[in-house]
Amino acid sequence: xxxxxxxxxxxxxxxxxxxxxxxxxxxxxxxxxxxxxxxxxxxxxxxxxxxxxxxxxxxxxxxxxxxxxxxxxxxxxxxxxxxxxxxxxxxxxxxxxxxxxxxxxxxxxxxxxxxxxxxxxxxxxxxxxxxxxxxxxxxxxxxxxxxxxxxxxxxxxxxxxxxxxxxxxxxxxxxxxxxxxxxxxxxxxxxxxxxx
Numbered sequence: 336x337x338x339x340x341x342x343x344x345x346x347x348x349x350x351x352x353x354x355x356x357x358x359x360x361x362x363x364x365x366x367x368x369x370x371x372x373x374x375x376x377x378x379x380x381x382x383x384x385x386x387x388x389x390x391x392x393x394x395x396x397x398x399x400x401x402x403x404x405x406x407x408x409x410x411x412x413x414x415x416x417x418x419x420x421x422x423x424x425x426x427x428x429x430x431x432x433x434x435x436x437x438x439x440x441x442x443x444x445x446x447x448x449x450x451x452x453x454x455x456x457x458x459x460x461x462x463x464x465x466x467x468x469x470x471x472x473x474x475x476x477x478x479x480x481x482x483x484x485x486x487x488x489x490x491x492x493x494x495x496x497x498x499x500x501x502x503x504x505x506x507x508x509x510x511x512x513x514x515x516x517x518x519x520x521x522x523x524x525x526x527x528x529x530x531x
Contacts, residue, residue: 343374344405345382346454346484357432359401359414359445361494363453363481364389365425369470381470389426389457392478393419401430403441405456405482413438413483428453428481441483445494453494454484 345364366386373379392399401414414430421427432438444450460475483494 341375342456342458342479343372344454344456345370345372346452346482346486356442357434357438358417359430359432359442359483359494361428361453362425363419363428363455363478364457366423369466369468381466381468382473383466383470384425384473384476386421386423386425388473388476389419389478390421391475393421396428399428399478400480401432402480402482403437404484405454405480410435411437413441416481419478426478430481445483450483450485451494452484452486454482456480456482 364384366384366388369381369383371379372382396416396419399416399419400412401416403411403413412433413435414432416428417431418429419426432442441450456479457473457476458479459473460477463471463473463475466472
């Protein structure tokens with residue numbers, strides 16, 4: 336379960352927001368939500384992030400870059416972190432989009448409802464702990480980067496809105512909310528039955 340300190344990738348559907356048309360806001364990681372994951376082709380297992388898992392990164396959000404689907408190319412970096420805060424329901428982030436063609440394209444994909452997820456590349460700091468159903472509970476992680484993405488693993492990481500500086504509050508893009516992931520819910524239920 337990734338004891339080598341290599342980054343793990345976790346993707347979540349998101350509610351995104353953009354301010355002045357260039358600030359994206361969303362929940363990067365949901366807390367308390369169980370999903371089936373696999374690392375680098377390894378065996379699948381259940382995982383959940385606990386509140387506080389990313390508390391260290393909240394002090395330096397400017398070090399976290401936003402890219403498009405974890406592309407290693409610098410041309411696909413589309414934004415930089417402005418604020419990272421932990422809430423009861425997860426790690427929330429605010430990212431300022433760059434003034435580049437890639438960032439412009441990414442914003443249009445968000446507005447069109449094509450890109451509805453956020454994905455994190457994180458390095459677990461320790462093995463975590465075991466939950467009551469055998470899931471791995473991540474209690475401390477280093478956040479390497481965040482990416483806009485299309486295919487979420489966790490239902491709870493969603494783009495909230497795209498905000499404008501002239502707007503008093505975020506505009507929620509209702510059409511970006513993904514449908515329930517019934518297949519994932521079925522996998523979690525089957526896994527719990529097997530463990531019982």
